[in-house]
Amino acid sequence: MAELVLLGTERSHFTRKVRLLMDHLGLDYDMVDIGNVAEADQSLFGENPLMVVPVLRAAGRDLYDSDNIARWLVGRYDPDDRFCVLASTVDAMNLHAVMNGMMSAEVKLVLSARTGLEPAGVPYFEKAREVLAAGMTWLASRADAFTPAKPGWKEFHFISLWDHMTVCDLVPGNWPDLEALAETLRGHELIARSAPPGLEAHC
Ligand SMILES: N[C@@H](CCC(=O)N[C@@H](CS)C(=O)NCC(=O)O)C(=O)O
Incomplete structure (x- = not known):
């Protein structure tokens, strides 16, 4: 080991x-x-x-x-923090907070269904879907905050969220700028390597 x-x-x-x-x-x-x-x-x-x-x-x-x-x-x-994990501007911290929150909303939806609690029509889970839609709108309006040619922590976070939402069929609607961002990120071999199983079927 x-x-x-x-x-x-x-x-x-x-x-x-x-x-x-x-x-x-x-x-x-x-x-x-x-x-x-x-x-x-x-x-x-x-x-x-x-x-x-x-x-x-x-x-x-x-x-x-x-x-x-x-x-x-x-x-x-990585004492030089080459991938900006420690970025502490308000914009960077909000970006990560929103992406973490969207990931948690996904967990609610995926695990409720997996454990036999059908989320459709239940207000608690409908709110989780609303969070995904509102979060996507929020992210799309900040798509230029990402640097797909030089991926770092915020791009790692984004592609983890986006690919998972794609595999779980949870992307609400069409988001051309975010889709283009994801496509460029997936072109990096080190990023493609950890793609979640099932992503091929969606790409
Ligand atoms: N805040 C935690 C969240 C971790 C999390 O929710 N992980 C999911 C898998 S992606 C999980 O293990 N969920 C199990 C559960 O909620 O019962 C972190 O950032 O590590």
């Missing part, structure tokens, strides 16, 4: 943003696919009491939460 072990799944968007960072940092790591993230078995998640992935196993410790993991990796392996 490598010194760094990432617990996650091939489809998990929160895991993918960390994988993209690790791949771009050139880190040697093993990925352990934990299977169904809807399981209520804490031992699957490196004993993370929140029972979510990703979890990074490093130096004998388990580290929880994608953003914590990214910050830890930068502190240890």
